[in-house]
Amino acid sequence: MSVPEAGAKPPTSSDVARLAGVSRSTVSYVLNSPPGVRVSAQTRERVMLAVRELGYAPSAPARSLRSGNSDVVLFPLPLQPMGQLLEAFIDELTEALNRHELSLLIHADRTSRGADAARQWAALRPLAVMAESNRLTGGAVDVLKRAGVRAIFAWGREEHPDVPTAIFDNRDTGRVAVRHLIDRGHRRLACLVPSGPLAFLGEERWAGAQAAAEDAGVSLRRVDVGYVREDVLAIVRQWQRESEPPTAVFAGNDDFALMIISALRECGWSVPDDMAVVGADDLPFCDLVWPRLTSVSMHTRTMGSGASDAITTLIRGRDYRPGGRMVVHPRVVVRESG
Amino acid sequence: MSVPEAGAKPPTSSDVARLAGVSRSTVSYVLNSPPGVRVSAQTRERVMLAVRELGYAPSAPARSLRSGNSDVVLFPLPLQPMGQLLEAFIDELTEALNRHELSLLIHADRTSRGADAARQWAALRPLAVMAESNRLTGGAVDVLKRAGVRAIFAWGREEHPDVPTAIFDNRDTGRVAVRHLIDRGHRRLACLVPSGPLAFLGEERWAGAQAAAEDAGVSLRRVDVGYVREDVLAIVRQWQRESEPPTAVFAGNDDFALMIISALRECGWSVPDDMAVVGADDLPFCDLVWPRLTSVSMHTRTMGSGASDAITTLIRGRDYRPGGRMVVHPRVVVRESG
Missing domain, CATH: 1.10.260.40 (lambda repressor-like DNA-binding domains)
Known part of the structure; x- marks a missing residue:
């Protein structure tokens, strides 16, 4: 050794x-x-x-201190887990940045915010930083600019006041899922709001689902559910006792869609005839199960290349338009489950 | 903007x-x-x-040039995809390193090897590098040492000749899965060997599965299968036409275990009575479906803290023992599917 x-x-x-x-x-x-x-x-x-x-x-550090020649785009790991989407997003962004001879570095501390976080990132002397909107406080942006970072790109639910932002609003995910089910003729809907590590997502998606149901004057019930299959089974058994159970459910994400389909089968109900099910995230397994899973997609691949375009435009010193923001619209990938 | x-x-x-x-x-x-x-x-x-x-x-670069005081542990993203295990491993390693005031940086280029790769990594002046054994050629190790990297830690299937290694042998995964099914009394087994992005894993797991079956004198058939559900369905339909079909299947990974269970149900067979199914990777959904999925676990959490221990020991300039290597043993997490 x-x-x-x-x-x-x-x-x-x-x-x-x-x-x-x-x-x-x-x-x-x-x-x-x-x-x-x-x-x-x-x-x-x-x-x-x-x-x-x-x-x-x-030494890249030495080079960057000498001439500002860093080729590093820094992506701090998000505050919230990305689950299966993380690797696909990283790979797509890396590939797109490599075409511009830029390297992607991921800072794995996902707890720090504001100027403290920015000091850690700036210490690596990156050419560009892409971070969540709510971590880029005014102080943070200031630290990054003073450290000579050429491009700062925000992402998240809200547009950043000072830097261009990629907007991913999870309320849109809930909205399009429920609209899809309404378009399919469903009038009694349920929306699962999962607990666990992705609970924050569940709340946002619920808010969008609720708005879509209200717009259409359709009944939507909120069903809080833990990350254990017994909870999901209890919900299905409850529906089976009702005279007018929901006919369709937006499961909040694909994991819960899988669980609810598994529970429905366990109880002898078939999907989509007795109950339509829609997931979200469009994970690879959606195509692999029976029935194949209808799911809301956020286009991880498009996100990666879009972010790369925005970052390279910023590095070249040009404004990123339209309006300093790009909005990522989710869409429903329709398969057999709902 | x-x-x-x-x-x-x-x-x-x-x-x-x-x-x-x-x-x-x-x-x-x-x-x-x-x-x-x-x-x-x-x-x-x-x-x-x-x-x-x-x-x-x-500036960390400036600091590290001045005093060798970098706090960065660099983890180049593996050549092969990690899928859902990536985020869990990163989080565990980050948490363990943070206890030693070390930061984890992930280099997202997963294509480079040898001295070329090492030059890219060394340019970031890390304190430690943890990379796949087969990317750390002699030239690469040399570049890293000359750049003042204090700890080099390899991981992979083979022990590195010059640096301490964490060994994860996917043949062991196949071996313990098949042994488990044999212990349960099965004598006609099948092993799925999936194509697609994780094909390399499938081959390694198959090799281990085959060795275990040979040791026990039990019949094991190899079933190559594409990453499409129609392939999986065709396999089940074929088994239904046989007079002596397998009674248990090692699905290669959890995704395929899920698919095969879904296909078996589609064809009216029940799990585990008509067919026992074992997956691998112990993904979160194993606990969430009916029947719950028996799976081989690689202990991502243990891997992260084990790697952190090894790296900090190396940084302190002490040999990492035993024998400059740690072996990660997979084990079967027994649930209802097999």
Whole structure:
């Protein structure tokens, strides 16, 4: 087992220059390819040989302190869990940023806010930061700007007063789910409001669902439910005792849609004939079960490439339009369950 | 909409020192709390006031260049997708590292390997790097050591020749799943080998499943299956036509366990009476469906805190024992499905 000896000195660009027999600026030209500078293929090769020989790693921090040349877009992990959407979003954003030779770094502390958080992020000297609207207080924005961050992009439910924002309103998710069920002819609806780690989402989606039902003058009942299957089973058994049970349910998310379908079957009701079920998040398993699950999609893939477009536009120093914000509209992916 | 003006100069620790009326070293003592140095509460407060007033963000890069004082543990996103396990693992590792005042940074490029990858990681001047064994070539380890990375921790199926390794062998997952079914009295088994993004896992798990069946002299058939529910349905229909179909199936992962249960029900077979089903990964939904899903768990939570222990031990410059490796053993979480 081997760890590097403390105090072992990393090779510098001077060491590379010495070994390659070129100047330090030539090393820098080869490694940074600034516009307007040309280096012969032969020189480039000599430098790269020396880089490999010495195991030289150009220091992004040093570079960024010298020339503001960081290529890092920093994405602090959201305050709230993203569940299965996290990896898809990261991959899409990374791929889109890589096309602009930008790297995505994820800061894993998901508790800090405001100027404290911004100081941690700024310490990494990123070129751009994409963070939740409600973590970017005025103080935070100030810290980031003073640290030379070129692009600050917010996301969340509310538009940020000072920086461009991608708006994802989970009330829209509830709204389109309930509208879809109403369009299908349902008049007695239920909406599950799950507890557990994603409870905040449940409340927002409920608010949208309620608004849509009121608009249409349709009955919608709120059903609070714990993250245990016995709760879900109890709800279905209760419906079976009623003379006019709901005919359709918006389950709040796909996990609960799966649970409610499983519980309905356990009780001998069929989906969608006895009860239509709609989930949200459009997780991969929606396509894999019987009946396939109708779900509200937030377009993780579109979000990633949209965010990348906004960030690169900001870095180039141009306003991001329209109106400094992009609104992500959820839509219903219709399958057999409802 | 506002972006920071290019060229706006971030405040320095000298600016903070001037405003607070103290020396630069005092600012550094307050911000870095080195062992053996005491600063009065009053002075500390004056410095922190100046920090806030100026919006000063100490630069981790600058600090690490100066004193090797980075607090960053870098985790490059794995070459292979982690799916739902990613967020749980990140959260557990972050929490454990935070107890040691270390921060977790995730590098989102999941394509690079070897010295090229190491140069990217080293540019961030991390204190520690935790990466897949097969990305840490000799050249990569060299680059990281020369860049002053204090702890290099590998993980993967194979033990790394030069650095301590956390070993997660997916063959063990297949092995314990099949052993469990044999212990339950099953003698005709099937193992699904899923295609799609997690195909590599399927092959490894199949290898372990096969070894366990051979050891016990029990029949195990390999069933290749695409990531579409029609494939899974076709498999069940085929079994229904057989005079001696398998009595138990290891589904390769929980998603496929869910699909196969859904397909079995669609065809009128009950779980576990007509067919026992075991999944792998122990995803949250295992507890939420009927019947609850028996699954092989890799202990994401244990992995996170174990990795943190190993990394902090390495940073302190002590060997990580036993034998420079930790082996993560999967176990079966028994529920009703098999």
